[in-house]
Amino acid sequence: METLEFIIYPDGRVQEKVTGIIGASCSEVTAAIEAQLGRVLSHEPTSDFFATNSQQTNIANTQTAHSEW
Numbered sequence: 765m766e767t768l769e770f771i772i773y774p775d776g777r778v779q780e781k782v783t784g785i786i787g788a789s790c791s792e793v794t795a796a797i798e799a800q801l802g803r804v805l806s807h808e809p810t811s812d813f814f815a816t817n818s819q820q821t822n823i824a825n826t827q828t829a830h831s832e833w
Contacts, residue, residue, distance in 0.1 A: 768782055780801075
């Protein structure tokens, strides 16, 4: 399940946490929200960011396995 969690601090800072999205596509999901919130001070990628989607890996392996070279 994909979730976005926001913590808004009294000084106006916003902490955003994305879970359930594999790979760098979380940046695409949050880009519009971040643009509305203001300047991004830092990014701390989670393990989900560095994970690979097994379905994408299987597709790539299938495509290379059927090469006619």
